[in-house]
Amino acid sequence: MVTIIVLWILLSIIALIVVLLHFSVSAYIKADENGFTVKVNYFFFTLYPRKPKKQKLKKKKVLKGDRKKKEKEFSDNLDDELGEQFSIDNENDSDDNLTYSVISDVVSEESTFSNEQSFEQFNEKNSKPDKEENKQQKVLKKEPEKIKQKKSKKNKDEKNSKLSYLKDKYNKIKPYLPMSWKYFKKLLKTIRITDVKIEVEVGREDAHEAAIYYGVIQGALFNALGQICNMFSVKIKKANVNCIFIKNTINGSAECYVKIRPSAVIAIAFCIGVNFLIIFLRQRRKNNDKQENEIENKDENILEVK
Numbered sequence: 320m321v322t323i324i325v326l327w328i329l330l331s332i333i334a335l336i337v338v339l340l341h342f343s344v345s346a347y348i349k350a351d352e353n354g355f356t357v358k359v360n361y362f363f364f365t366l367y368p369r370k371p372k373k374q375k376l377k378k379k380k381v382l383k384g385d386r387k388k389k390e391k392e393f394s395d396n397l398d399d400e401l402g403e404q405f406s407i408d409n410e411n412d413s414d415d416n417l418t419y420s421v422i423s424d425v426v427s428e429e430s431t432f433s434n435e436q437s438f439e440q441f442n443e444k445n446s447k448p449d450k451e452e453n454k455q456q457k458v459l460k461k462e463p464e465k466i467k468q469k470k471s472k473k474n475k476d477e478k479n480s481k482l483s484y485l486k487d488k489y490n491k492i493k494p495y496l497p498m499s500w501k502y503f504k505k506l507l508k509t510i511r512i513t514d515v516k517i518e519v520e521v522g523r524e525d526a527h528e529a530a531i532y533y534g535v536i537q538g539a540l541f542n543a544l545g546q547i548c549n550m551f552s553v554k555i556k557k558a559n560v561n562c563i564f565i566k567n568t569i570n571g572s573a574e575c576y577v578k579i580r581p582s583a584v585i586a587i588a589f590c591i592g593v594n595f596l597i598i599f600l601r602q603r604r605k606n607n608d609k610q611e612n613e614i615e616n617k618d619e620n621i622l623e624v625k
Contacts, residue, residue: 344580345361529562
């Protein structure tokens with residue numbers, strides 16, 4: 320009896336999860352003059368934007384007697400500290416003037432001595448020839464052509480090794496590309512864009528320019544909508560382009576709901592995983608067969624030599 324009850328509980332939990340996964344996550348998107356707004360809901364819960372939490376400020380209770388005592392202590396301490404600092408500053412000013420005069424005399428003497436010494440050192444350095452630089456130039460001139468050829472060969476080998484590495488990587492990924500593209504398109508089709516409302520206002524002061532501008536904007540808009548309809552499943556409610564002949568303007572607003580079911584995404588992910596595993600096992604089998612054939616050919620060649 321206990322096992323049957325546990326099984327029923329597990330089945331009910333699984334059924335509830337499946338039902339919840341069939342409810343779609345919906346996102347409301349709107350773009351206009353005021354800005355860009357996004358709201359994400361799932362099963363009557365708002366996932367984004369979340370409401371900011373209110374921070375509670377704790378107020379400390381202060382008695383009237385304590386407040387008066389603190390004010391008196393603060394005023395007394397301020398007066399004492401200001402008097403002490405004023406007397407100390409006057410004494411420090413007199414001492415600073417004396418030290419400044421002494422330091423200036425010492426610095427002037429040291430600066431003259433250092434200038435003379437640096438001038439002598441500069442002359443000595445310029446008088447000496449740069450032997451090290453001359454040696455390096457001679458070595459570069461005497462560098463043989465063989466070393467240059469070796470360097471060029473090394474660079475070519477490095478480039479060839481990089482290309483071969485990239486080719487090997489591409490050959491490994493190549494079998495997965497068609498299957499991944501196929502399921503990627505299916506995933507895009509599971510995304511549903513509904514209640515699309517687009518309104519665009521286009522205008523120019525000259526009537527001829529306004530008509531041309533209106534045609535260009537309308538063509539670009541409906542071409543873009545056609546491409547989106549090919550990728551996603553779209554339901555358009557309204558898409559208008561209004562032409563204005565009075566002023567130079569381009570303005571508009573767009574809003575829609577984007578919906579997707581988590582169950583559809585999980586199903587596609589499961590299919591992708593199974594297909595990836597099948598392709599991986601096939602490639603592994605092919606590689607093992609190649610290795611076995613190579614080993615057999617080597618053994619046959621050894622026997623023929625003997």
